Ligand SMILES: NC(=O)C1=CN([C@@H]2O[C@H](COP(=O)(O)OP(=O)(O)OC[C@H]3O[C@@H](n4cnc5c(N)ncnc54)[C@H](O)[C@@H]3O)[C@@H](O)[C@H]2O)C=CC1
């Protein structure tokens with residue numbers, strides 16, 4: 001997939017992994033809508049990106065992705081401003097075991113809504129030209145991390161939803177590839193929330209155990225995740241693919257046993 005002239009929407013794009021992805025897209029001459037809850041960080045991000053990549057190439061849209069109407073407006077604003085939509089990265093996520101219902105809303109329900117909105121704007125079913133969606137899960141989806149049971153459940157859900165809707169896209173010829181990316185630990189503000197009782201609730205008592213896992217498996221940097229993301233966006237053979245990124249194996253794909261009768 002050539003990226004020249006394409007338009008992307010990245011949720012949670014103002015910092016961390018999303019910010020690194022936004023920068024990689026801008027480096028490839030993609031126009032980008034940064035959709036994020038955090039007004040202050042989002043505005044700072046926009047100023048820095050305008051300085052680095054030139055004005056008119058990105059926009060910041062303040063949006064709580066759990067509010068369905070606001071998320072819908074963010075998609076429409078992107079299309080109104082840049083004329084089309086080709087790439088959607090459903091990246092925004094939180095780690096809050098105390099308010100675990102919010103964690104389900106942000107990490108799973110909003111990823112589903114973001115995927116359906118992406119299809120509204122890109123699917124051949126709606127007379128559009130096709131595109132690509134990448135949903136962000138986690139290596140937590142392959143483990144049963146005792147520190148974050150609901151976070152883990154949401155990340156399992158993102159993989160299941162993405163693989164199923166990718167099959168639907170293929171069978172119904174939506175022309176949209178839908179893939180999922182699962183990073184191991186990444187050095188972002190989210191990772192450091194493991195220290196906070198406000199985030200972890202009663203599971204904060206496992207924080208030393210969590211930090212032990214980080215030391216054992218290592219911590220990636222956001223540009224390493226952006227590299228995997230760009231591969232998934234550009235490789236037109238990938239649909240329903242589950243990419244993992246770890247310190248020990250780098251970028252690689254999860255394989256599933258074929259079903260037998
Ligand atoms: N940092 C890590 O170790 C790992 C992170 N991930 C996943 O990667 C994704 C990005 O995480 P990080 O960059 O680490 O987090 P981060 O906390 O650094 O950045 C997340 C961004 O999402 C935004 N956001 C949060 N709630 C939102 C909402 N309701 N509406 C709109 N924006 C919202 C935040 O304002 C922030 O800018 C998440 O889905 C996370 O679960 C996956 C594996 C490991």
Ligand SMILES: CCCCCC(=O)/C=C/C=C\C/C=C\C/C=C\CCCC(=O)O
Nearest residue numbers: 095138139140184185191194217246248
């Ligand atoms: C404080 C919450 C931060 C949440 C970020 C996140 O998604 C955490 C994931 C937790 C557990 C899984 C992560 C790492 C396991 C790492 C590697 C396992 C694979 C082994 C290897 O091949 O190296």
